Amino acid sequence: MMSLPFVLFACAICSAWMRQRGVAIGFWVVGVIAMLILFRIHASDVLSIEL
Amino acid sequence: MSCELSRLLNAVGLMAIGTVLALAFIDQVWFGELPCPLCILQRMGLIAAGIGIALNVIFGPKPSHYGIAIISGIASGAISMRQILLHIVPGTGFYGPAIFGLHLYTWAFIAAVLLVLGCGIMLLDDRQFSRVQPLSGRFSVLSLSALLLFLALTIANIFSTVALCGAGVCPEEVDHYEMFGMND
Numbered sequence: 001m002m003s004l005p006f007v008l009f010a011c012a013i014c015s016a017w018m019r020q021r022g023v024a025i026g027f028w029v030v031g032v033i034a035m036l037i038l039f040r041i042h043a044s045d046v047l048s049i050e051l
Numbered sequence: 052m053s054c055e056l057s058r059l060l061n062a063v064g065l066m067a068i069g070t071v072l073a074l075a076f077i078d079q080v081w082f083g084e085l086p087c088p089l090c091i092l093q094r095m096g097l098i099a100a101g102i103g104i105a106l107n108v109i110f111g112p113k114p115s116h117y118g119i120a121i122i123s124g125i126a127s128g129a130i131s132m133r134q135i136l137l138h139i140v141p142g143t144g145f146y147g148p149a150i151f152g153l154h155l156y157t158w159a160f161i162a163a164v165l166l167v168l169g170c171g172i173m174l175l176d177d178r179q180f181s182r183v184q185p186l187s188g189r190f191s192v193l194s195l196s197a198l199l200l201f202l203a204l205t206i207a208n209i210f211s212t213v214a215l216c217g218a219g220v221c222p223e224e225v226d227h228y229e230m231f232g233m234n235d
Contacts, residue, residue, distance in 0.1 A: 002091060002221050003212035009098045010205045016102070016109050017198070028102050028119060032126065035095045039130055041220055042088040 005035040054111050054186070057179035061107040062194040064169060068101040069200035071162055075155065076207060084147050085228075088221040089134045091212055093159040096127020098205050100166050105201060108194050111186045112179045117170045124170070128163035131156050 008031035016024035052060075075094060078084045086094070103120030107113070134156040138146065147155055173179075190198065214230040215221065 001219050002088070002216040003209045005095045006098065006205060006209040006212060009095070009102060010202065010209060012102050013105060013198075013202050013205060016106055017202075019109075021106065021110055024102070024106065025115075025119070028099065028123075031095075032099055032123065035092060035099065036126065038088075038095075038220065039092050039126075039133075042092065043133055 002038060005031045005038065008034060052176045052179045054179050054182050057112040057173065057176075058108055058194065059191065060173065061104050061112065062191065062197045064166075065101055065104045065108060065197040065201055066193065068097055068104065068162075068166070069197060069204055072097060072204040072208075073200070076204065076211070078147075078155070079211065085215065087134075087146055087224075088216075089130060089137075090146070090155065090159075091208075091215070091221065092130045093127055093134075093156065094208055096123055096130055097159070097162065097166075098201075098208070099123035100127060100163075101201050103170075105198060108190070108198060111182060112173070114174065114180065117174050120170045121167050124163045124166040128160055128167070131160035131163060135160060 008027050012024045012027035012031060015021075015027060072094060075086070075090075079086055100120045100123035103116045103118070103123060106116040106119065110116070134146070138154075150158065153161075212221075214228045217230060
């Protein structure tokens, strides 16, 4: 699941290379959403602050 | 600035992003520094920003492509800043070794700021968007090299992340490759 945004971004690059601009931007949008969801999951990692 | 010069400068920018990603990979493979989940997310952010730059190289410069790079750069910077803030209190430790006095997540934040700044500066020149001649379909050697390097590193990150985290989300402390059960 963590690799999903990388897969989507690779698809975006390949689509752009095949001159499919709209498809590439679509893959980028979905990839960024997936990235932000994963950031939400991992945002509090290693939070070991002792006050 | 002409459209072709803008494409060339974007190819240089894409090569710079590829170099940063390659250095992170060398640190992982050669020095055995496994990336934490937030470090992987920072790589994602840089790749997402690189897509905007790659679109400029392939289709010619457009404000929407710079928008893609800026939005992704801000997301990448936010992820880096989150990791910096996790370690900002004295005594809370750090992740990975320092390079030239700064940790990789700090360098990632600086890279994200420079990327957004670079896009902002490029957007100041409107002449690149008024195309007189049809766009050449052929890539220069630099553009082709930058695109191939960028694509190769994106694909390499897919395999690396699957090897590190398996099919699910990454564990909080990544100290071995989940897929192989080894430390580096």
